[in-house]
Amino acid sequence: MMDSQHHNWAIHLKGAREIYRAMFTPDSDPAQEAKRVAEMNHPLRQFLVSLLSYLDVAGACATSEGTVVEGSYWQTLGGGWEYNLGIPSLSSPDTSPVHDVLLNLRQCWSVMMEIQAAISSFGKAKQHGWMTPEQQDAVYADLLQRLVQWRLDAPDCLQELGDLDDESLARYPHPEGLEYVGCIEAYEKATNIYLHKVAAAARPDIQPQRELLAALCTRTLTLIRKLAKDVGRLAIPWPLFIAGRESRDEHEQKFVREMMLDMQRYGFKNVEKGLEELEKAWFKQRAFPDGWVDTMDDVRSAILLP
Template identity: 35%
Template sequence: MVKPDPDARPKAPAPVRQRRWHSRVFTGCVNCRRRHVKCDEGTPSCSNCTRLNLTCNFDRKFVFKAVKPTGTPDSTSNKGDKTSPTSSEPRASSRSGSASSGEDGTDELNAKASFADLVVVRGSRSPSGVKSSPPGISFISEDFPFSHKSHILPSKGHHGTPLVYKYKATGMPQQIDSNDTLYLHHFLETVSSYLIIYDTPSNSNPYRQLPGLMSNSGLLRDTMKALGAMHIAGLPETRNRQVHHSAAMKAYGNVVTQLRDTVTFNHGQPTLELLATTLLLCMFEKMSANDASWKIHLVGAAQIFQSLYSPRVGHPSTPTGSNSNMELSGVAHTLPLRRFLVSLMAYLDVAASLATGQGPLIQGDYWETFGGGWEYNMGVPSFAQARSPADRTMAQIRQSWSRIMSIQTDISKFVKIEREGLAQHQRDMYYNDLSYRLRNWQASAPDIYLRLEGLESMPVGASAEEFETLTAASCIQVYALSCSVYLDRVNTRKIGNAANSPVISAAVSRILTLIFNFQSGINQLAVLWPLLTAGIATVDPEQQNNIRQRLASMRSFGFKVGDIQLPTSS
């Protein structure tokens, strides 16, 4: 028998396998959730199930933790005071990682603890617990003031004017919880202004007309609730933010579940409500998540959009039938909202194509073909209540923006085919054609852009009309300049080109001048892509620092606006 060597060193134990960190998954298929891996939620089979040759099944069960039922106002108020120090701290997490983030007990908070002093509701449960059910709902504005330098952002409607939104609760429960009313009200008055950005007396806000598309399904209502709750949770001074975050994720889970049921079992036909719901889900993901998951909803929106405009299969109703008359009446009633949703779809589609370099989901200038022109912001003529002296100039600005959108779409196509492989002469051909289109746009731009060329800041004593038109024109101008900077980066495959190209350096300087001196308050949210494009191109430390400061100041709006890694000069 061999004796053990007393001088031999003991073998080192095998290192403990460390499981790689990943976000918790709550919305994938059954197999991916059981294996705790991320699911791309592809249909009819996700990529993981396809690779493993498994049957992909969505059981439509979600595990989002909900807030407990509310109690009496007195007891909840005391309970909220005791627990608010624990729950008032924000927890940075993505959508999937924080969906059931109530494991630490913060979800045990009562949702009404912080609502009584925020909203006054007519036609629903009051803070004292008295219920009433008149046919309509009136939302009274709460106060979420923001300030940026010398600019005070209006928190009560247009330019600080108190607004009361009234609409009939068609297709809605007769008794609506005050929590839901708060979130709906916050979406209609506050979030809608941030999404449309240019919310001025002469610029209508179609987001506030979306309740007209609500049906008994509750899809659109829950989506607006989720957006309102998530935005409240993201505001810097919000107390009990985990309560609002949990309410947002609960509403989001309900919407995704219903959407999946509708798509899986083919319930109903594509409607404007479905299109509006999926587009708002894109906005929700952009507001709450750190990844690009919003593009998944955009793909679904594109499918609904194409179904809406595809020829119908089946026997068409007779022209004299009652169904046809009802259908024509519905089309006429929703025509302005349809134009708005087409432009919103294009707005997100072009943004995604530039971010991914994969080209648009829907080909062509469909916001012109199907929407009759740009109707997302900068006037929205279909919803205009009265004529304004700036209408003609704003129409010219919208048309110039439509041309820039078309150029952006073709730039994203150039990025896609360039990745697939192009000869040098082909790359030069695409680059020269796109550069010529940008120069031609500048040469044929409306006169308001000539007025802008001689300005370094907003004129002192500018009239309301001049302020509105110069603000809108400066926004479009920075996008045109950013297209040139972005196109140069694609062609040269380099960052920091302002150090080597005087043309790019001048374009970056002009972009930052127009942004810093013409865009203030909520309008800053309209120029994020040009700001990031200029930040990637510049190597000037002072310009980089100014860009970081501007991005940091935007966090007060309640959206996820993070720092960017800017190239540094050697």
């Protein structure tokens, strides 16, 4: 799906949904149902749920059409977050210092996915005209509060990541989990940008929060520049894309361009198409320096960038 240049990744996601339903929907045939129940605790099942949810939420953020499987199934069926930050159920017990850091990060990552999915559903409701402006404002305020609460509830390893200069990073008390923490915070900041863009779409009455968005972009891109190394860069295409599309700073745009060109060596067509979309957005910024009012179609993307 990540290698796709076209919309067919959405079709693959819907196909994965049918596999999910076959795995978790009771079977009317007693023999098949007994077999399904017997396999419920297989660790690979949790991994597949986590993998599906990872791509499902990424697709929801791209399309603003919600997830293909409703609900926080990665919380109830995945047995904890498994895919992007390690696979504990498929490995031996780990007592290293990074294990506790990853455990806390998986938990807050799962909550962040819930918020991302909710923002996507908010975008879907706006796109289809299901909400009045007053209802939109209420949903936006609720989602913003959820992001604030997420930050308040975040584990110490996230709370303690402050300045990103070399001296400050050298004093960071959890060096073994630093790259993971940077990845999670980059997603947090990009999710804030995503919420603001969805809320302001087709709303000329909402004043653009240029300074706030610029600060969020800068923090996101600095986290990526300082902490995303080598193959670890494949974990941050979405925040890189979201911050890159919103940034109006030419130096930041240059950094995003260089990083996405570098990431193309891994062969994923979605990165190549993502850069094409960014170049169009940056051209539009230069053509309309005073800004414009986005529609939901401007916020949406045809590219799957987890």
